Amino acid sequence: MSGSYENELAVALEAVRAAAEVCQSVQASITPDVLEKKDRSPVTVADYASQAVVCRALAEAFPDDPVIGEEDSAALQQPDQAPFLNRVKEELGKVGIDGTPEEICGWIDRGGQSEYSNRFWTLDPIDGTKGFLRGEQYAIALALIVDGKPQLGVLGCPNLPTAEPWDGQPGCLFSAVAGEGAATWSMEDSDAAPVMVRVSETSDPASAVMCESVESGHSSHGHSAQLAEKLNISGQPVRLDSQAKYAVVARGEADMYLRLPTRKDYNEKIWDHAAGVLVVLEAGGTVTDLAGRELDFTHGRELRENRGVIVTNGPLHSAVLETLGAIGVA
Numbered sequence: 001m002s003g004s005y006e007n008e009l010a011v012a013l014e015a016v017r018a019a020a021e022v023c024q025s026v027q028a029s030i031t032p033d034v035l036e037k038k039d040r041s042p043v044t045v046a047d048y049a050s051q052a053v054v055c056r057a058l059a060e061a062f063p064d065d066p067v068i069g070e071e072d073s074a075a076l077q078q079p080d081q082a083p084f085l086n087r088v089k090e091e092l093g094k095v096g097i098d099g100t101p102e103e104i105c106g107w108i109d110r111g112g113q114s115e116y117s118n119r120f121w122t123l124d125p126i127d128g129t130k131g132f133l134r135g136e137q138y139a140i141a142l143a144l145i146v147d148g149k150p151q152l153g154v155l156g157c158p159n160l161p162t163a164e165p166w167d168g169q170p171g172c173l174f175s176a177v178a179g180e181g182a183a184t185w186s187m188e189d190s191d192a193a194p195v196m197v198r199v200s201e202t203s204d205p206a207s208a209v210m211c212e213s214v215e216s217g218h219s220s221h222g223h224s225a226q227l228a229e230k231l232n233i234s235g236q237p238v239r240l241d242s243q244a245k246y247a248v249v250a251r252g253e254a255d256m257y258l259r260l261p262t263r264k265d266y267n268e269k270i271w272d273h274a275a276g277v278l279v280v281l282e283a284g285g286t287v288t289d290l291a292g293r294e295l296d297f298t299h300g301r302e303l304r305e306n307r308g309v310i311v312t313n314g315p316l317h318s319a320v321l322e323t324l325g326a327i328g329v330a
């Protein structure tokens, strides 16, 4: 594939693939026992290792680019956390990355940028933590933002079933470069050619497929049910974790993804959206906040000038915004 950001795309895809491998290895070690005890350590090992993998690759290829990532190594550096850091080291070793504890913390902290700059990456090393723990959907999300706009986005979705033409193991990636469309890649077969993706053409709201968070604390299920009733949507919402929701809208399996605020004091984080937004936009869809404004990635770690996120195939967008207004959500 040739085009702008060709090198960035190749580096991002390879880094996300390697991070996905680490996450899959850790996820395989999560036992029901761990879940019952509500032990967060498996997810945390994977979060740190995934961030280390991606930030290390970015540091090598683009040493001047800052990274706004979700994690930092402060907790890992506590003296009593040495065994834990060692687990991160072990997981990295499984994908051929050897580092001292200092090096590993250094890679993780490459993601410690918080201020806005003209060119930076943003990374969610495991988006959909709860889905990861349940053995369901999660994503590794990486985006490059230039002059406030996502220019490149990669989503790794290790548990998302592939659509045609691959029908092997679940697991696919999505990529988008501004102005060049969006594509999906097989996770299992890194030599397989990418396939362009496109949003649906659904224009009748009544037949729309809606998707939303599994967690009712992340998006109001009550408000989406009210919207569905007003629009005569009879199908049940598809609930899945992480930016896999952006991916299913981008490939036309769902027609909308709604993120309706549950609290006044929560600002969305840029790493939860930047990559997914570009994948949907480049697949022909529309993304705004509840007021119909574009998402504003110029305020550091948070989308503090936006409220809610509304993602549609395009034709349905105005009906969704108007109806949310009519029921007092927008």
Ligand SMILES: Nc1ncnc2c1ncn2[C@@H]1O[C@H](COP(=O)(O)OS(=O)(=O)O)[C@@H](OP(=O)(O)O)[C@H]1O
Binding pocket: 070, 124, 126, 127, 128, 129, 130, 131, 213, 214, 215, 217, 218, 219, 240, 241, 242, 243, 262, 263, 266, 268, 269, 272
């Ligand atoms: N109150 C509130 N409102 C909105 N969003 C919130 C809230 N609290 C957390 N988060 C962020 O939601 C991210 C996970 O999003 P999802 O809803 O797609 O996944 S999940 O179904 O909850 O697993 C999750 O990302 P991860 O921490 O990477 O999983 C959080 O950044």
Ligand SMILES: [Mg+2]
Binding pocket: 124, 126, 127, 128, 271, 272
């Ligand atoms: Mg997240």
